[in-house]
Amino acid sequence: xxxxxxxxxxxxxxxxxxxxxxxxxxxxxxxxxxxxxxxxxxxxxxxxxxxxxxxxxxxxxxxxxxxxxxxxxxxxxxxxxxxxxxxxxxxxxxxxxxxxxxxxxxxxxxxxxxxxxxxxxxxxxxxxxxxxxxxxxxxxxxxxxxxxxxxxxxxxxxxxxxxxxxxxxxxxxxxxxxxxxxxxxxxxxxxxxxxxxxxxxxxxxxxxxxxxxxxxxxxxxxxxxxxxxxxxxxxxxxxxxx
Numbered sequence: 001x002x003x004x005x006x007x008x009x010x011x012x013x014x015x016x017x018x019x020x021x022x023x024x025x026x027x028x029x030x031x032x033x034x035x036x037x038x039x040x041x042x043x044x045x046x047x048x049x050x051x052x053x054x055x056x057x058x059x060x061x062x063x064x065x066x067x068x069x070x071x072x073x074x075x076x077x078x079x080x081x082x083x084x085x086x087x088x089x090x091x092x093x094x095x096x097x098x099x100x101x102x103x104x105x106x107x108x109x110x111x112x113x114x115x116x117x118x119x120x121x122x123x124x125x126x127x128x129x130x131x132x133x134x135x136x137x138x139x140x141x142x143x144x145x146x147x148x149x150x151x152x153x154x155x156x157x158x159x160x161x162x163x164x165x166x167x168x169x170x171x172x173x174x175x176x177x178x179x180x181x182x183x184x185x186x187x188x189x190x191x192x193x194x195x196x197x198x199x200x201x202x203x204x205x206x207x208x209x210x211x212x213x214x215x216x217x218x219x220x221x222x223x224x225x226x227x228x229x230x231x232x233x234x235x236x237x238x239x240x241x242x
Contacts (some may be wrong), residue, residue, distance in 0.1 A: 004051075010056075010064045015041040019073030022143075025078045028050035029088070031146035034036055034077065034218075038143045041073035042136040067117045074135035074197035076111030078142035082106030082171055085146060089164045106170055109142060112175025119179065123125040133177045136224050142174070177227065184230040199233055 018041030040101040048066060052058040083106035113135045114117035125131055149162060187200055203226065 006057075008048040008052040008062055009065055011044045012062065012069045014044040015066075015073055016069035017041075018044065019069065019077055022073065022077045022102060023080060026077060026084060029084060031081065031143070031150075034081065035140075035143045035147055038073055038077055038139055041069075042140065045070060045073070045136060056226060063121060064104055070117055070135055071114060074139035075110045075117070078113070078139045079107040079172075081143050081146065082109055085162065086164055086167055087168070089162070102164065102168070105171055108171050110137070111172050112178045113138065115175075116178040129186045132179050132182055133174075133184065133223075133227060134234065136176065137226065138174055138178055138228030141220050141223040142170075147216045148220060150224065182227070182231065183234055184227065185233060197231065203229055 018037045022034040022037040022041070025031070025037065044067070048062070049058075052062055072157050086103035086106050116132060116135055119132075123131060145162070156207070185199055185203075206225065207218070207222045210222060214221070
């Protein structure tokens with residue numbers, strides 16, 4: 001038995017386990033722990049690919065396992081978080097039919113993630129970069145939103161809460177951005193070269209500073225900056241090639 005071939009799949013299973021645990025915490029409205037386990041799952045997700053490449057044991061089984069694990073951690077969990085946020089919104093306190101039905105729109109995030117993961121598996125263009133927002137980044141964005149709301153409520157005492165229509169708009173936007181033909185730069189630095197990876201290094205430096213000073217509030221902002229920097233980089237490269 002090739003032990004090296006089992007190591008990437010072991011990390012994939014850890015990713016899946018973290019996603020399952022996160023679901024339990026979301027069901028109990030323990031969003032901080034849910035965010036923690038989603039982050040941990042994404043950490044393991046990075047290492048399954050890392051070891052698969054390092055040991056040269058990448059194969060079709062690993063690809064399928066990786067997508068199935070991501071479907072839970074980065075697909076079902078953020079959809080469930082959005083469902084809970086819509087369900088517990090102050091606007092939904094009156095139990096009319098639309099107040100019961102509308103929270104289920106949160107799972108459009110899950111549907112968008114599923115479609116994105118299926119496309120990724122058959123798209124040969126995404127070996128060194130991404131087309132559309134990766135599901136882990138999308139998961140971090142949505143699982144951090146309840147914590148951002150709590151942060152502003154506790155620290156600034158604004159009684160901050162999200163509008164249900166704002167959340168629904170974010171849900172549909174998420175499904176679109178994950179599957180849109182928008183090239184996004186990859187954070188995989190294969191050989192260190194400042195000239196080649198200056199955008200990635202700049203983004204990582206900004207992200208670290210934002211996390212230090214803004215804490216959890218930085219997480220959704222970092223994802224937004226990632227998309228904006230990618231769009232700006234695409235425009236600059238397009239102009240340079242003309």
